[in-house]
Amino acid sequence: MREEIKIRLLQNLLEEVTKKYDSILYLKEQKLKDTYLMAIKDELTGLYNRYYLKDYLAKLIEKLKRNQNNKLFLIFIDLDNFKLINDTYGHNKGDNVLKEVAEILTVNFRKYDVISRYGGDEFIVLLESNEHPTKKINALRQKIEENFKEFNLSFSYGISIFPDDIEDINMETQEIIKQLIEIADKRMYEDKTKREKVI
Amino acid sequence: MKTQVFKSQEKTLPFALENIKNQIDKNFDSYDFLIFAISPDYPYIDINYYIKKVFNTEKYLGFHAIHSFCDTEIVEGISVAVIKFERTGKVEFFYLEDIDEDDTVIKTANYFNSNPDKLHIVIGGLGNKKRFGTFIEEVSQFINYQPVNNIIGGVSSGHRDANGEVLSYQFVDSKIIKNGFVIITLSNIDFAIDIALGFKPYGVTYEIKKAKDYKLYLVDDNRNFSDITRSFMKGIDNFDIRYLWYIPIYILDDEEGYVATLRTFKKVAKDYVEFFGPIKEGQKLKLSFATPEELLKENFKIAKKVKERIEYCEILFDFSCTARQYVLEERQREEIEIYVSTLNSNLFGFFTFGEIGPDKHLKKLKFYNETSILLAMKER
Numbered sequence: 001m002r003e004e005i006k007i008r009l010l011q012n013l014l015e016e017v018t019k020k021y022d023s024i025l026y027l028k029e030q031k032l033k034d035t036y037l038m039a040i041k042d043e044l045t046g047l048y049n050r051y052y053l054k055d056y057l058a059k060l061i062e063k064l065k066r067n068q069n070n071k072l073f074l075i076f077i078d079l080d081n082f083k084l085i086n087d088t089y090g091h092n093k094g095d096n097v098l099k100e101v102a103e104i105l106t107v108n109f110r111k112y113d114v115i116s117r118y119g120g121d122e123f124i125v126l127l128e129s130n131e132h133p134t135k136k137i138n139a140l141r142q143k144i145e146e147n148f149k150e151f152n153l154s155f156s157y158g159i160s161i162f163p164d165d166i167e168d169i170n171m172e173t174q175e176i177i178k179q180l181i182e183i184a185d186k187r188m189y190e191d192k193t194k195r196e197k198v199i
Numbered sequence: 200m201k202t203q204v205f206k207s208q209e210k211t212l213p214f215a216l217e218n219i220k221n222q223i224d225k226n227f228d229s230y231d232f233l234i235f236a237i238s239p240d241y242p243y244i245d246i247n248y249y250i251k252k253v254f255n256t257e258k259y260l261g262f263h264a265i266h267s268f269c270d271t272e273i274v275e276g277i278s279v280a281v282i283k284f285e286r287t288g289k290v291e292f293f294y295l296e297d298i299d300e301d302d303t304v305i306k307t308a309n310y311f312n313s314n315p316d317k318l319h320i321v322i323g324g325l326g327n328k329k330r331f332g333t334f335i336e337e338v339s340q341f342i343n344y345q346p347v348n349n350i351i352g353g354v355s356s357g358h359r360d361a362n363g364e365v366l367s368y369q370f371v372d373s374k375i376i377k378n379g380f381v382i383i384t385l386s387n388i389d390f391a392i393d394i395a396l397g398f399k400p401y402g403v404t405y406e407i408k409k410a411k412d413y414k415l416y417l418v419d420d421n422r423n424f425s426d427i428t429r430s431f432m433k434g435i436d437n438f439d440i441r442y443l444w445y446i447p448i449y450i451l452d453d454e455e456g457y458v459a460t461l462r463t464f465k466k467v468a469k470d471y472v473e474f475f476g477p478i479k480e481g482q483k484l485k486l487s488f489a490t491p492e493e494l495l496k497e498n499f500k501i502a503k504k505v506k507e508r509i510e511y512c513e514i515l516f517d518f519s520c521t522a523r524q525y526v527l528e529e530r531q532r533e534e535i536e537i538y539v540s541t542l543n544s545n546l547f548g549f550f551t552f553g554e555i556g557p558d559k560h561l562k563k564l565k566f567y568n569e570t571s572i573l574l575a576m577k578e579r
Contacts, residue, residue, distance in 0.1 A: 020405075
């Protein structure tokens with residue numbers, strides 16, 4: 001009788017230990033996941049941050065070096081007149097606008113495109129495609145302008161293309177990343193200057 | 200020191216005491232004091248009266264014990280240790296009747312501090328508002344000498360009577376002590392002690408988040424420990440709380456225990472689990488388990504250690520937890536047989552509701568559960 005009770009007690013103890021062990025493992029996994037997300041996401045907008053962008057970009061370039069059927073479009077977006085919102089309405093309002101812009105970007109690109117907040121009001125989108133995205137970006141700009149009419153918000157952009165814009169695709173991947181961002185940034189400034197002249 | 204242990208299991212108190220007196224008279228012309236372990240089945244109100252009437256002495260201490268030890272026998276009746284000094288040995292009694300009174304902790308600590316070179320055997324009750332384990336650990340904070348290796352003891356064991364009183368009383372100086380304790384202080388005595396455990400910790404670690412006195416409410420993730428305990432009881436018909444004595448909790452972060460501090464389950468309530476000793480917030484615990492073989496192996500180990508220290512002795516005391524004895528099942532007698540045969544001496548002792556002994560570094564007093572504390576003595 002006592003032996004049966006002891007066996008049952010130990011079975012119950014083992015069950016509790018298993019449950020507790022599973023719960024510890026689950027919590028650890030959750031914590032790892034949360035830590036990973038905190039490391040790769042921008043806290044304000046929930047978009048990817050620049051560290052993840054560069055990491056992903058490196059992998060994508062390595063892939064495209066081996067398979068050159070597709071192209072990579074790096075779209076550098078910089079908001080126009082955003083500083084004015086911050087100065088006029090305060091930083092809370094500015095933060096809300098950034099969050100809304102991030103939402104619009106997320107909705108208007110594909111799930112597998114990588115959208116990141118690169119700096120204050122700068123965003124970089126990575127598209128792997130055969131079709132040049134100018135038409136898509138212009139439509140997006142129109143949406144942003146309509147959505148934030150009251151703030152006169154818009155954006156300038158520049159696009160760099162891998163492998164088209166890179167002279168030697170066998171150079172170091174980090175150097176390619178640097179060049180792609182610089183080219184897109186430069187083209188974004190050209191677009192901004194051109195638009196300012198028109199206005 | 201001449202010592203001997205006698206017993207009687209006569210049904211009535213006067214007959215049992217007369218029976219013991221006859222045995223003592225055959226072996227002793229006189230004695231210095233008597234220690235009675237008395238079953239709570241005898242009417243406690245008559246104990247002082249009959250002891251004085253039968254033995255015609257004031258030099259005694261009695262206390263409740265559901266079972267006591269007389270050499271290698273477990274007695275459900277009365278066991279008596281008879282002590283007759285032959286050289287320089289002396290005995291005194293110190294007692295306080297109510298541990299709930301404000302100055303009891305300081306008075307007790309002062310008593311120990313005034314007698315650091317003597318051996319103190321403490322026999323306490325369960326406690327009323329303040330539990331005896333909590334009291335002992337409070338006293339420990341005020342002990343100002345080291346090493347604290349001269350204080351040991353146990354809590355009297357009893358059961359609830361028809362009036363709802365838990366009979367774990369002491370009898371001294373014509374008084375019935377219901378909420379206090381008695382200390383037997385021995386001078387000019389050489390002694391050795393050790394504490395046997397034998398339980399091993401198993402499974403995952405819990406951290407105690409909410410606890411008070413002897414009650415444990417919540418562990419990590421704010422889980423009710425009562426729910427966890429109930430899950431251990433699953434599938435066992437006619438559940439008896441004593442079944443949980445097989446798996447006492449094992450306090451991990453108390454590095455100061457002479458052996459690990461175990462706590463024995465007393466009650467599983469809706470919101471808490473009550474134990475037979477203090478539980479503190481922040482402590483970490485595991486569950487533990489032992490087979491009778493493991494417990495007896497530990498008894499043998501400490502018996503050998505005590506023998507190495509004292510060489511020979513004139514009497515042994517065993518304060519053995521009631522829960523430990525339950526886990527030993529039909530092998531209960533083997534514990535005292537090991538002690539008696541290893542140390543070749545008479546043995547007196549009883550089933551306790553908690554044991555008192557030093558910590559690992561002999562700096563403080565600890566309150567233990569599910570241990571056996573062995574004391575070997577000889578007169579200087």
